[in-house]
Amino acid sequence: MKDRLNLMAALSENMLKVNMLLSVFFLPGTLAGCGKNPALRITTPKKIEALSGSCLEIPCIYDTEHTSYNSSRTIYGVWMKGAINFWADPNIVIFNSSGSVNTYSLNIDGNLREKNCTTLFPDVKTSYTDRYFFRIENEPFKASACDDPLDITVKDSPWTPSINIPVGDLKEHQSVTISCSAVTPCPHSPPELTWNLQQDSERQTEKNTDGTFTTKIQETITLSDTHDGYNISCSARYPVNGGSKTAETEVTLSVSYAPKDTSASISPSGLVSAGSWVELSCSSRAKPPASFTWFWNSKHGAINLSVGQVYSFNVTEGEEYYCEATNDLGNQRSVIFLLVKDDPVFGLHIILKILGIMLLCSTVVIFECWFRFSNKPKKEKEDQIYVNTVTETKP
Structure with a gap:
């Protein structure tokens, strides 16, 4: 019984020591704000990433309505690492x-x-x-932002830049602004961005709504069919102590365009005999893929013959045909002449067309030569004749 009383006395003494120790740390206002109604709140990202070897800026705004806080007095800011019960570890600050x-x-x-x-x-x-907490010391006011911890993760590898393309279908002749952006935890030393678009794109470092920063470059381009399937690559080089760290990314453009390079062909090629079987085919480069329609250029105008890439029929006489490739963005046609043996009328028709084209081309060339010659400045005479007079004196 005596031993039991001694044990209880020892426990009471230890509890008293603990309470005395806690009373030191729980001075009025020391941990104000760690209850249901925090005396100190901070506005900062809940989680933030940093790159080893670089700097990190933590955006932070604090707020308190505690009556003992007075901004006219000396204010100290304190950062603690690990757990909020910093009184248990003197090295946590x-x-x-x-x-x-x-x-x-x-x-x-x-x-x-x-x-x-x-x-x-x-x-x-x-x-x-680690996890970090912020604290304000403004004697006698002291408060920790217990409810607003900040988790910092430090990476050894940089972030992959992001290439931003306007949402929606991209079409030829459309002007779009494409940008490449990179996370910038250290605005004092932002990453250098380069890409395979125009190299003189100006780098901009912008502040985000949460106080963090983003660095980007951008370029406005007018799309064409050549941009379809084009790979845009962008790299971000982060300066770090002892050198730099680089990451890159790539995206492929998908651009819709009207039919291009439409071409009509005939099989068999060359002269064909009346009554023989021929096949007309049409090809085109388009996105989305084009649909094809075949027409016969008759004396009374164009007549729709068939829908489809291929049109087959028995030849009766020489004629002019054309196919039209069409998609939602436009159309393009290609003309083909069907030459039939022993068809003098169509042969003469073809000859006249060829002669007409040749005459037109010759006229254009002659006019161009005349225009250039008539506007050529006359060359001034550079040579001058000098007459020297010699006077003889007789003795």
Whole structure:
């Protein structure tokens, strides 16, 4: 019984010591804000990533309505690492703007009197990955933002840049602004962006709504069919201590366009005999794929013969045919002449067309030559004749 009483006395004594120790740390206002109604709140990203060897800027705004807070008094900002019960570990405080502690060489860039607690980590290490808490000391007011922890993750590899293309179907003749952007945890040393579009694109570092930063370049281009399937590549080079770290990405453009390079062909080629079987075929490059319609250019105008890429029929006489390739963005046609043996009328028709084309081309060439000659400035005479007069004196 006596031993039991001694044990209870020892426990009571230990409890008393613990209570005395806690009373030291729980001075009025020391942990104000760790209950249901926090005395201190901060606005900062809940999670933020950093790159080892680079710097990290933490956007931070604090707010308190506690009556004992007075901005006219000295204000110190404190960062703690790990758990909020920092009284259990004297090494948990990594920074105090009073100068008493600065484990990571931090610096509060913000003006604490204006409730700006923006903080800069100048040289981030992978060991910095942890949970952090912010605290304000404004005697007698002291409060920790227990409900607003900040999780920092430090990476060894940089972030892949993002190529942004306007949402929706891309079509030829459309002007679009394409941008490449990269995460910028250190706006004091933003990444360098390069891509295979215009190289003089100006780099811009912009502030996001949550206080973080993004660096980007952009270019406005007018799309054509040549951009379909074009690969845009962009790389981001991050400066770090001792060199740089680079990541790149690539996207492929998908551009719709009207039919191009439409071409009609005939099989068998060359002269064919009346009554023989021929096949007309048509091809075109288009996106979305084109549909084909065959027409006969008769004396009374174009007559629709068939829908489809191929049209087959028995030859009766020489005629002019054409196919028309069509999709939602436009159409294009290709003409073909069917030459039939012993068809003098159509043969004469073809000859006259060829002669007409030749005459037109000759006229254009002659006019061009005449125009250039008539506007050519006359060459001034560069040579001059000089007459020398010699006077003889007789003795």
